[in-house]
Amino acid sequence: MQIIHTIAELRAWRKTVSSVAFVPTMGNLHEGHLALIEQAKKEENHVVVSIFVNRLQFGQGEDFEQYPRTLQQDADKLRHAGVAVLFAPDERELYPNVAQNYHVEPPHLQNELCGAFRPHHFRGVATVVCKLFNIVQADTACFGKKDYQQLAIIQGMVDDLNVPIRIVPVDTGRAADGLALSSRNQYLNADERAEAPRLYQQLQWIGTQVAAGNHHYAALENAAKSTLSAHGWTVDYVEIREAGSLNVARLGDKNLVVLAAARLGKTRLIDNLEIQAA
Amino acid sequence: MQIIHTIAELRAWRKTVSSVAFVPTMGNLHEGHLALIEQAKKEENHVVVSIFVNRLQFGQGEDFEQYPRTLQQDADKLRHAGVAVLFAPDERELYPNVAQNYHVEPPHLQNELCGAFRPHHFRGVATVVCKLFNIVQADTACFGKKDYQQLAIIQGMVDDLNVPIRIVPVDTGRAADGLALSSRNQYLNADERAEAPRLYQQLQWIGTQVAAGNHHYAALENAAKSTLSAHGWTVDYVEIREAGSLNVARLGDKNLVVLAAARLGKTRLIDNLEIQAA
Structure with a gap:
């Protein structure tokens, strides 16, 4: 595996290979990332993984500074996983003027769901x-459904700006008890970790209700929020939306997704589940 | 020359050729465009010209509806000029959802100079x-210096978003009397056409003054505006800026550009001239 730090070197390497599947990450790699890489290997001849903790997507008071940076361990995992290139630019390489001027x-979807709590x-x-x-x-990029809204926005950008790449969504990796794999899980203490699977359980409960014909979406969302609050969570949102587009769900929509974000102590967890209306 | 109307066909063609130089236009082609194409032919093996009157860049009350559409004559000129492909998508091809959602x-440069008069x-x-x-x-795209602010914004976008293309600026084509070539010149009546070269003459006058050591930029701008107004122009702006970046010119900057936009009757003309401070 080559570790490449500059744009110029990556572009030079790119000219030497036929097809590439790309997995962008912020590092601190876990099984969820490795599932993306396994999918990427199936899609194209060579896999590029980027590791870049992107200051631009962190808000004030968020965990940019303490976000775990574990490049050496990450590189070992990627080498073992059969990745061709680890692209690990520093901040000056991607933001040479410090400020990003063109965005x-x-x-409006960017201001809904998680976006309502994370401006910009x-x-x-x-x-x-x-x-x-x-x-x-x-040629292809793999994104996890764990970050469902991110996936919807990337797919929207690709469609709307005619970006010449194919987006492959990959199912969320989960611990045995259902907790979605996330770099932020390591912030949880033992009690919080034991409580954490309740988020996914509430999504599953809503899925069961909706599949059984319950169309009172607002009531279902509120019930899940109440259950979580009663168990010590601070809930940002629980929302049932149209799958894929993330438009507000209307009666008659069959393919839905229920998304949630909630905090346990200082740790903010997100999860979602695609569900079917009866 | 092939005329291609769909994205899928253009992408299929693109795979069959090595290097491409691109000249995006809104059609109604004149000598200025042909100079861009001549430059493009020198840059790469194949030249693609697009013709698309882009609703997104016209404001309310601007001339989107009456913008001249002359595809047949344009195609003849391009064929004669040795262009490989004319890409002429219709609106539904580029804006299938009517609304463009991702921009x-x-x-802030977008709101200065011409941007102050043309929101969005x-x-x-x-x-x-x-x-x-x-x-x-x-691999390469050619843009005219006539639309200097547009060129600065495209170059900024390419740099800031790492777009894999090289931008080649091409000098402004001019009529014998100095008037910059523009599709909008055809809107001028005979009297207006006779008056129109004064815009460039004022830019040249400022250039001479600045080269001779006159650093009173605001006074020079105002003098040019007064002269134009006295001859029936409605002046949007005359401004001296730093060349390339279009930052506000500071004392000590050597490479400058003076830009102007002014209306004669209903026709809005723009022009600019790169100048050197003493």
């Missing part, structure tokens, strides 16, 4: 992913 | 050019 501006987050995600796509020039 | 958002114009330009770059995947 990819997503539509999805603009920062869309912008850095646009930059990375332009640098890597991959 | 390339330029920095440069966002619309940057967005459609980003789309066209993603569709054509050219």
